[in-house]
Amino acid sequence: MNKISNDLFLKAVKSEPVSRIPVWYMRQAGRSQPEYRKLKEKYSLFDITHNPELCAYVTRLPVENYGVDAAILYKDIMTPLVGLGVDVEIKSSVGPIIKNPIQTLQNVEKLSELSPKRDVPYVLETIKLLTEEQLSVPLIGFGGAPFTLASYMIEGGPSKNYHKTKAMMYRDPATWYLLMDKLGKMTADYLNAQIEAGAAAVQIFDSWVGSLSRADYAEYIKPVMRKIVNNIKMSHPDVPVIMQAVASSHLLVEFRDLKVDAIGIDWRITIENARELVGAGKALQGNLDPSLLLAKEKCIEQATSILKSATKQPGFVFNLGHGVFPEVEPEMLKKLTQHVHTTSEILLKEGM
Amino acid sequence: MNKISNDLFLKAVKSEPVSRIPVWYMRQAGRSQPEYRKLKEKYSLFDITHNPELCAYVTRLPVENYGVDAAILYKDIMTPLVGLGVDVEIKSSVGPIIKNPIQTLQNVEKLSELSPKRDVPYVLETIKLLTEEQLSVPLIGFGGAPFTLASYMIEGGPSKNYHKTKAMMYRDPATWYLLMDKLGKMTADYLNAQIEAGAAAVQIFDSWVGSLSRADYAEYIKPVMRKIVNNIKMSHPDVPVIMQAVASSHLLVEFRDLKVDAIGIDWRITIENARELVGAGKALQGNLDPSLLLAKEKCIEQATSILKSATKQPGFVFNLGHGVFPEVEPEMLKKLTQHVHTTSEILLKEGM
Numbered sequence: 001m002n003k004i005s006n007d008l009f010l011k012a013v014k015s016e017p018v019s020r021i022p023v024w025y026m027r028q029a030g031r032s033q034p035e036y037r038k039l040k041e042k043y044s045l046f047d048i049t050h051n052p053e054l055c056a057y058v059t060r061l062p063v064e065n066y067g068v069d070a071a072i073l074y075k076d077i078m079t080p081l082v083g084l085g086v087d088v089e090i091k092s093s094v095g096p097i098i099k100n101p102i103q104t105l106q107n108v109e110k111l112s113e114l115s116p117k118r119d120v121p122y123v124l125e126t127i128k129l130l131t132e133e134q135l136s137v138p139l140i141g142f143g144g145a146p147f148t149l150a151s152y153m154i155e156g157g158p159s160k161n162y163h164k165t166k167a168m169m170y171r172d173p174a175t176w177y178l179l180m181d182k183l184g185k186m187t188a189d190y191l192n193a194q195i196e197a198g199a200a201a202v203q204i205f206d207s208w209v210g211s212l213s214r215a216d217y218a219e220y221i222k223p224v225m226r227k228i229v230n231n232i233k234m235s236h237p238d239v240p241v242i243m244q245a246v247a248s249s250h251l252l253v254e255f256r257d258l259k260v261d262a263i264g265i266d267w268r269i270t271i272e273n274a275r276e277l278v279g280a281g282k283a284l285q286g287n288l289d290p291s292l293l294l295a296k297e298k299c300i301e302q303a304t305s306i307l308k309s310a311t312k313q314p315g316f317v318f319n320l321g322h323g324v325f326p327e328v329e330p331e332m333l334k335k336l337t338q339h340v341h342t343t344s345e346i347l348l349k350e351g352m
Numbered sequence: 353m354n355k356i357s358n359d360l361f362l363k364a365v366k367s368e369p370v371s372r373i374p375v376w377y378m379r380q381a382g383r384s385q386p387e388y389r390k391l392k393e394k395y396s397l398f399d400i401t402h403n404p405e406l407c408a409y410v411t412r413l414p415v416e417n418y419g420v421d422a423a424i425l426y427k428d429i430m431t432p433l434v435g436l437g438v439d440v441e442i443k444s445s446v447g448p449i450i451k452n453p454i455q456t457l458q459n460v461e462k463l464s465e466l467s468p469k470r471d472v473p474y475v476l477e478t479i480k481l482l483t484e485e486q487l488s489v490p491l492i493g494f495g496g497a498p499f500t501l502a503s504y505m506i507e508g509g510p511s512k513n514y515h516k517t518k519a520m521m522y523r524d525p526a527t528w529y530l531l532m533d534k535l536g537k538m539t540a541d542y543l544n545a546q547i548e549a550g551a552a553a554v555q556i557f558d559s560w561v562g563s564l565s566r567a568d569y570a571e572y573i574k575p576v577m578r579k580i581v582n583n584i585k586m587s588h589p590d591v592p593v594i595m596q597a598v599a600s601s602h603l604l605v606e607f608r609d610l611k612v613d614a615i616g617i618d619w620r621i622t623i624e625n626a627r628e629l630v631g632a633g634k635a636l637q638g639n640l641d642p643s644l645l646l647a648k649e650k651c652i653e654q655a656t657s658i659l660k661s662a663t664k665q666p667g668f669v670f671n672l673g674h675g676v677f678p679e680v681e682p683e684m685l686k687k688l689t690q691h692v693h694t695t696s697e698i699l700l701k702e703g704m
């Protein structure tokens with residue numbers, strides 16, 4: 001296997017001391033890059049993700065162009081659902097559209113089990129290409145979490161309020177828990193397979209779970225999340241697991257006793273408050289508002305302010321609170337990466 | 353003026369003791385009602401809101417059908433912007449579309465001042481019709497808050513992440529603050545005019561402001577909100593003002609020192625936590641997850657649990673954390689209203 005020459009990300013995510021704060025950006029590979037937009041003129045998203053060479057190229061781009069300290073697999077969270085028999089299409093500027101949405105217990109019973117080698121060989125090949133030959137930084141594998149995946153599968157596409165999803169959860173626990181079980185097993189198998197192919201860490205995206213109250217999270221979601229994390233940790237105790245959800249400050253206390261190594265936070269909470277809520281031993285990842293990427297000076301100012309709080313103790317990865325979007329200029333991400341590197345190095349030296 | 357025979361809502365919103373908890377529902381007038389859907393086959397939203405008789409009929413429907421303790425004017429928050437020269441159309445199942453979005457300081461400078469009597473006479477006539485003749489419960493007037501209105505005006509329509517809006521806020525303070533000033537004055541004038549026409553309380557909808565951090569709210573938004581509230585309170589010290597925002601638990605501490613009488617909260621926070629954050633002297637309004645309206649038993653169960661917390665001290669109005677949506681059955685809202693009435697009456701008697 002290729003030697004990772006830059007392991008800052010892995011150290012930070014395990015809350016070990018570092019000489020400077022590592023940085024990567026959610027959705028760093030994709031729509032904001034001119035090279036990617038050129039590819040998209042010829043290929044669909046699934047064309048790219050199903051072709052290991054192309055997919056590895058897109059995954060690598062931000063490492064080369066921005067100097068980030070980790071790569072994240074270029075992939076949609078819906079990818080593995082195809083193996084379960086979900087008929088999904090990614091519509092440009094809309095998102096995933098599911099042609100056979102889940103409505104009944106029978107629909108859930110019919111879902112197959114994922115066999116990563118059979119169903120998503122291209123994912124594993126892409127990871128091997130990247131980690132055995134191409135990357136000098138760690139590769140983060142990732143998958144969607146059951147609530148978020150279920151929301152697409154039940155609503156039939158992106159949703160604002162998840163009414164149908166929650167209605168199933170509240171009204172039909174037998175169907176709900178079977179769906180959670182199946183998606184939980186799928187997610188664990190998918191992430192374990194990515195680790196076995198070479199991913200150095202995995203991130204679980206439960207993007208929309210912040211739409212639930214804390215009590216409902218604890219009752220309907222936490223059991224399956226605990227199972228997923230324990231399953232990965234049993235097979236791969238040394239591989240860091242990161243939990244990511246948007247607008248979920250009210251759930252941080254519930255994430256506290258999941259065996260994850262790091263938690264992604266957004267700008268709606270301060271580093272100080274988040275550290276109090278998640279407790280000792282867990283790293284944080286975040287938390288710049290991506291809208292700031294359109295406001296150069298203010299962006300650099302806010303990054304400095306984040307770093308001043310974050311460098312007070314080990315365990316911090318600089319990132320955004322939500323994904324990079326198409327209007328962001330690559331030059332801005334390059335500048336921000338350099339700023340985080342140099343500023344955090346100074347702050348960490350001063351703090352010693 | 354017509355005599356209000358049921359003033360429970362006004363008492364509760366002023367944190368005075370009541371014999372049972374009053375209830376109304378955000379978006380109670382509109383899409384979930386068969387009578388309304390029948391009207392919409394013939395008329396557009398603006399057709400209805402511009403016709404005082406039709407608009408009063410739609411506003412009254414939920415009082416007659418569900419037995420709620422307050423009516424809220426049937427109206428879109430974009431309504432008064434027409435008076436400022438904003439070219440807005442409400443597209444069914446999309447939302448407001450603005451044909452001349454705000455991009456520059458010049459665009460903001462060009463915005464006119466609202467003259468309620470000249471620009472929205474139909475709003476004032478509807479209120480008069482309702483309050484002088486038709487309603488036996490208080491009528492709540494309402495308006496959008498500057499951040500939320502600006503988000504539509506700048507993005508050109510509904511948005512997921514408000515990147516352009518925030519970019520203007522972060523990058524171009526001169527333009528931003530002029531826009532806030534103009535929208536703040538408009539909102540205060542609009543709400544004062546509604547009160548003078550007969551509205552017994554007003555609710556300010558800052559629906560999307562929860563997308564900002566607490567620090568940014570304090571810097572960019574709070575000054576104009578303070579101005580609006582002080583302006584209304586100066587002219588009408590006894591008329592209750594309610595603040596409403598979605599997914600904004602992290603901003604509750606900032607609402608604390610605005611002179612509002614009540615604050616709407618959603619299901620992401622408990623009544624107990626919210627009471628701690630907003631402090632004494634402010635009533636709460638909320639906080640049922642509207643998705644529960646699709647799950648009969650669980651909905652009634654959760655309503656009971658809310659009432660058990662809420663009745664521990666005066667100052668609570670039962671409502672949803674977000675609006676009623678088209679799939680909700682009128683029968684469910686009727687049943688829920690009765691349940692809140694009877695259960696809260698028992699709980700309040702027991703507590704005496």
